[in-house]
Amino acid sequence: xxxxxxxxxxxxxxxxxxxxxxxxxxxxxxxxxxxxxxxxxxxxxxxxxxxxxxxxxxxxxxxxxxxxxxxxxxxxxxxxxxxxxxxxxxxxxxxxxxxxxxxxxxxxxxxxxxxxxxxxxxxxxxxxxxxxxxxxxxxxxxxxxxxxxxxxxxxxxxxxxxxxxxxxxxxxxxxxxxxxxxxxxxxxx
Amino acid sequence: xxxxxxxxxxxxxxxxxxxxxxxxxxxxxxxxxxxxxxxxxxxxxxxxxxxxxxxxxxxxxxxxxxxxxxxxxxxxxxxxxxxxxxxxxxxxxxxxxxxxxxxxxxxxxxxxxxxxxxxxxxxxxxxxxxxxxxxxxxxxxxxxxxxxxxxxxxxxxxxxxxxxxxxxxxxxxxxxxxxxxxxxxxxxx
Numbered sequence: 292x293x294x295x296x297x298x299x300x301x302x303x304x305x306x307x308x309x310x311x312x313x314x315x316x317x318x319x320x321x322x323x324x325x326x327x328x329x330x331x332x333x334x335x336x337x338x339x340x341x342x343x344x345x346x347x348x349x350x351x352x353x354x355x356x357x358x359x360x361x362x363x364x365x366x367x368x369x370x371x372x373x374x375x376x377x378x379x380x381x382x383x384x385x386x387x388x389x390x391x392x393x394x395x396x397x398x399x400x401x402x403x404x405x406x407x408x409x410x411x412x413x414x415x416x417x418x419x420x421x422x423x424x425x426x427x428x429x430x431x432x433x434x435x436x437x438x439x440x441x442x443x444x445x446x447x448x449x450x451x452x453x454x455x456x457x458x459x460x461x462x463x464x465x466x467x468x469x470x471x472x473x474x475x476x477x478x479x480x
Numbered sequence: 481x482x483x484x485x486x487x488x489x490x491x492x493x494x495x496x497x498x499x500x501x502x503x504x505x506x507x508x509x510x511x512x513x514x515x516x517x518x519x520x521x522x523x524x525x526x527x528x529x530x531x532x533x534x535x536x537x538x539x540x541x542x543x544x545x546x547x548x549x550x551x552x553x554x555x556x557x558x559x560x561x562x563x564x565x566x567x568x569x570x571x572x573x574x575x576x577x578x579x580x581x582x583x584x585x586x587x588x589x590x591x592x593x594x595x596x597x598x599x600x601x602x603x604x605x606x607x608x609x610x611x612x613x614x615x616x617x618x619x620x621x622x623x624x625x626x627x628x629x630x631x632x633x634x635x636x637x638x639x640x641x642x643x644x645x646x647x648x649x650x651x652x653x654x655x656x657x658x659x660x661x662x663x664x665x666x667x668x669x
Contacts, residue, residue, distance in 0.1 A: 404640050449640045451593050455648045457640035458663070466666040470659045474647070477655040 294319065294383040294479045295400040296471070297392040299440070299448075302432035303412030303419075305460040305467075306405030310387040312468035317475070320384035326374060334370035368443055392453070393444035401475045404449065404457040411461060483508060483572040483668045484589040485660070486581040488629070488637075491621035492601030492608075494649045494656075495594030499576040501657035506664070509573040515563060523559035557632055581642070582633035590664045593638065593646040600650060 296313065300306020307323055314321035372394045378384055379395050386395075392402045413429055422428045437448045446453045456474050458467050485502065489495020496512055503510035561583045567573055568584050575584075581591045602618055611617045626637045635642045645663050647656050 406641050451638045451640040451643065451646040452595055454640065454646065455651065456659075457643065457646040459644045462644065462663045462666045466663060470645075470663050473662070474651045474655060474659050477651045 292479050294475065295379050295395060295398055296385045296403065296475055297395065297400050298385065298387045298403045298405060299390075299392060299454075300387070300405035301407060301412060301449075302436055303415040303429060304405045304407040305415065305464050306403075307387050308464050309403075309405055309458075309460065309467045309471070310385050312464055313471050313475075314385040316468055316472050317383075317385075320378075320382070321387075322378055322384055323387040326371070326378070326386065326389055329374045329378075330367065330371045333374055334367060336367070390440060390443050393440075393446060401456070401471075401478050402454045403471055404451075404454045405460050405467065406449065406457065407460045481668050483664065484568050484584060484587055485574045485592065485664055486584065486589050487574065487576045487592045487594060488579075488581060488643075489576070489594035490596060490601060490638075491625055492604040492618060493594045493596040494604065494653050495592075496576050497653050498592075498594055498647075498649065498656045498660070499574050501653055502660050503574040505657055505661050506572075506574075509567075509571070510576075511567055511573055512576040515560070515567070515575065515578055518563045518567075519556065519560045522563055523556060525556070579629060579632050582629075582635060590645070590660075590667050591643045592660055593640075593643045594649050594656065595638065595646065596649045 294317070296310075296317075296319070298306055298310040298313075300309075310323070311321055313319075368390075371389055375386060375389060375391050375394045378386065379391075379398060379400075392400065409429070413425060416429050417425050420428065440446070440448045451457055455478060456471060458470065460467055462470075483506070485499075485506075485508070487495055487499040487502075489498075499512065500510055502508075557579075560578055564575060564578060564580050564583045567575065568580075568587060568589075581589065598618070602614060605618050605621075606614050609617065629635070629637045640646055644667060645660060647659065649656055651659075
């Protein structure tokens with residue numbers, strides 16, 4: 292049976308790493324940045340451009356006024372949705388981010404949400420990012436991610452009812468991946 | 481190390497059964513209806529009365545007007561809170577419902593939320609309750625439980641960020657208990 296696992300995660304919660312570990316454990320394809328590259332190719336935008344635009348909710352008003360068609364961010368979301376649907380149609384995989392849970396809502400996916408308290412995530416951000424104000428940086432990432440998700444889906448970011456399993460990553464990356472693997476095994480059995 | 485696990489659950493999701501299975505697996509005390517009995521003894525109300533009042537948010541306005549002290553429901557909540565704190569102080573346990581997650585917010589608890597789609601819960605309700613309109617019955621239970629939790633805590637019912645782990649019970653009672661046990665083991669290690 293085809294196994295599609297989607298993972299949404301709070302910035303700095305280690306959700307991407309959990310997804311990667313999980314994919315290795317279950318021998319599944321793993322899509323995250325690869326997804327963006329694929330989207331870029333599909334939409335005709337450059338990979339760099341897609342990366343920057345990926346978490347912006349809408350283009351600026353000024354830019355939009357010049358556009359006669361959909362705003363760039365909406366065009367990108369549509370292109371990305373198409374890529375995600377194609378990947379899911381191809382076979383079992385783990386997809387991190389990109390509202391894949393919502394885009395694949397007609398499929399029977401195992402949906403995961405990973406989170407952690409702000410201070411824990413801040414610690415990870417400090418280790419991984421060279422920015423001036425880490426707290427401000429994290430705050431902005433949180434706002435962007437929540438706004439992006441709530442704008443493009445009809446769900447509300449972090450609502451337990453929308454997920455098969457949600458987990459605080461403080462239990463550990465490997466333990467979280469193990470729990471998800473065990474639960475997904477039963478879900479797809 | 482003391483292990484306190486709290487479980488909130490949607491009506492008919494099998495959360496109580498998951499809690500019981502989990503407690504057996506880990507060899508922990510299990511509190512649910514027992515809790516109500518203890519509260520009853522403590523507050524001086526009869527067990528029957530407590531049972532009926534336990535999920536009412538507030539007493540009727542008319543009744544409240546006659547009261548010079550706190551409404552009955554608030555008195556009960558305070559008595560129940562006291563019992564839960566005493567149980568948690570005594571040692572490791574699994575506590576289902578009764579806003580234990582919020583009452584014990586100063587303690588390092590493993591917090592669980594169990595849910596399932598309405599149709600799945602409706603099936604369980606039909607098996608277990610002899611009422612005329614099961615759908616209406618479940619709808620009322622959902623409303624009562626959400627209102628009770630949102631009234632007595634500062635959290636919002638079903639918010640993933642408030643829990644260490646949330647799970648859709650469709651993965652199975654035993655699998656859910658196993659996943660929680662595995663995650664709790666790591667959490668308390």
